[in-house]
Amino acid sequence: MNAAVYPNNVNIINFIRGVEPREPINLLEPVQEQLALVQKHGLPASWLLQYDALINPAFTDLLKREADAAQEIGVWFEVVQPLAEKAGIPWRGRYAWDWHAHIAFSVGYTPEERERLADVLMEDFRAIFGYYPRSVGSWFMDAHLLGYLSDRYRIVASCNCKDQWGTDGYTLWGGYYNQAYYPSRLNGFMPAQTEEGQIPVPVFRMLGSDPIYQYDAQLGGNGQSVITLEPVYSGDEGGGGIPEWVRWFFDVNFRKEQVSFGYAQVGQENSFGWDLMKDGLIQQVELLASKRAEGVLKVETLAESGEWFRAQYPVTPASSLVALTDWRHEGRQSVWYYNRFYRLNLLNNDGELWIRDIHLFDERYEERYMNAVCLDKNSHYDTLPVVDSARWSDKLTSAGLRPVSYDAAGKAVPVVVQAMETDESVSGELAIRIRLEGERTLQIRCSERSIAFSANWTGWGMQLAWGDTPELPQMELEANAIRYAFNGYPYKVELEHNHPPEVISDLGGKAAGGVEIRAVGSELTIVV
The missing domain is CATH 3.20.20.510 (Uncharacterised protein PF12979, DUF3863)
Structure with missing residues (x-):
């Protein structure tokens, strides 16, 4: 629409x-x-x-x-x-x-x-x-x-x-x-x-919220800093008191295509x-x-x-928030897509392609305060994390899900973005087309229950990394799925592919570590 x-x-x-x-x-x-x-x-x-x-x-x-x-x-x-x-x-x-x-x-x-x-x-x-x-x-x-x-x-x-x-x-x-x-x-x-x-x-x-910079805004003694449309804020990363930022924010929020x-x-x-x-x-x-x-x-x-x-x-x-320009001119692009089943954020970090965030939504996941009382000044609402760069990163590890290409020796090499565009013409869906170095392209289609990845070359995959942080859920690998448990609540994502099987290997231990998902064919889909 x-x-x-x-x-x-x-x-x-x-x-x-x-x-x-x-x-x-x-x-x-x-x-x-x-x-x-x-x-x-x-x-x-x-x-x-x-x-x-x-x-x-x-x-x-x-x-x-x-x-x-x-x-x-x-x-x-x-x-x-x-x-x-x-x-x-x-x-x-x-x-x-x-x-x-x-x-x-x-x-x-x-x-x-x-x-x-x-x-x-x-x-x-x-x-x-x-x-x-x-x-x-x-x-x-x-x-x-x-x-x-x-x-x-x-x-x-x-x-x-x-x-x-x-x-x-x-x-x-x-x-x-x-x-x-x-x-x-x-x-x-x-x-x-x-x-x-x-x-x-x-x-x-x-x-x-700033669609590029608010997500991983710095933490201080009073929690995250604020990069929003509120007119009293005008920090280095943006805010509603900066006319240039406001004009950019309106442009990325009020696009002709939604x-x-x-x-x-x-x-x-x-x-x-x-x-x-x-x-x-x-x-x-x-x-x-x-x-x-x-x-x-x-x-x-x-x-x-x-x-x-x-x-x-x-x-x-389903809704989206797409920022393909960076008001700071530092080469960042951010794409948010969310519907009643999940949300996703994709960041082009000046050439580095990085899925910073996937959270699942489940109406059966009861909030902490449904029947209980908050006892101190800190309250907590959340959903179910699948990828959470902001909460899973530590000083040694930049967490997230990153597409990679495999060289002749089988070593994973990060892909490099040259251009990225979106298509929101199909009702309820968002398509992202990413042109990479070497005449390669990666397409991502977000629809109601799935995130589908399609590449025009073989020998590619995804790497999910995390640091040693207290917010990390329990994770268990299966042949075609990853099972999670967060705050005592179990959930999972399934992995579908067009050539059996993709290779899933554990890259780390119980604390800091990661998962490698190697696609054998040209397509890989995360099903929620």
Whole structure:
């Protein structure tokens, strides 16, 4: 399908906190300025109120008085002291709003407490605005709460944080990289495979991750660094405060050719203050207005996107994010493909061809907090890793799955990329054609349940390498499959080929090591 049928969609989502304990800041000014900015350009936006802002007339009166009919008012679900206490739950936080995972987020409370918190929030919202909110967002939300909001209050859309490792203590890793998915009834982060197993509320991924550099962004004392569309960020590797990066990000997200549709979320939480966000946000909104006028994209509220998504897709559709240019001009290209069964990332690292990531999705894999309570400031959501360069690499080993060619002596030699292009014209599929040195080509076709590799020469294969890291799953080789167990959950990928058999050999031990998959014929398929 092309963009004329499935448009590029943008949500402007500004969520509003009522307190910022870390430093004195005017929290009302950013909301006033953000509202004036979007209305100046005639753009809709979603304004998601945290409970402490919901009960503060300074915020609600502003929205009632100034917001036009194109603006959506919804809820940002983080737990604050007045919400907990009204729900009859003793407050355990350091401040009236405490950002630690076991205090601010639903995972820090029992399922019964989550429902009480939701009831207070939704009923108080209705008392103020006269209706229940249609959109409820959070950095992360457990499946029990999300299912409850869907079943009882009929919300139509939600949103959560981008993939990240440990940032602010929140780990969300291996999920739908962008766009939106229907979550499993057992796992709020896991895309479901069936209508019966899904919560019928699309969850849109927030913040706009850099498709090249965010995945393996450096780790520090506060987890991964942030390379996103948020206007307050402008590091060496990119960010929403850098005009050149923003223009590049829009170009790679809003292409004419899409597997399903393009998507990005624009906006900023008010607790950063207007001075930090204004330059980047003004530039982004002006660019949005210009591209909307050109017909490149559509700007709509989160609820409108949720209704559109539900009308188009009974289950999670395949999506892609393709960056064939590098805003830093360092020769990198990144291709993301994801559907309701798996995700894949392919990187051309200035000539080095490297599958950095494959994660499987399984609606039966229950999240850690479905019935349990998060006990400390660090929370963890994940899916099922097959290849995970970011988490499996160590100081000695660059992990990942790499195509290789075999020389006359049988030695594996890395292939060298000369050019790479993609084809998204077949609905739900992504084809990647890679031209290599020596007039060789490798084609990769990502479809619903498989990743098919096809080469125009014989004597090639794949090498999967990993380092000695605590995130490594258990792996067991079979003749035509690799079995895994992660967090106690078993799964596998199967290997199909057009000439029996390919050679599979163990290259290492139980810690650092690897697997070599040597294709005897021209085709090799990973079946999920």
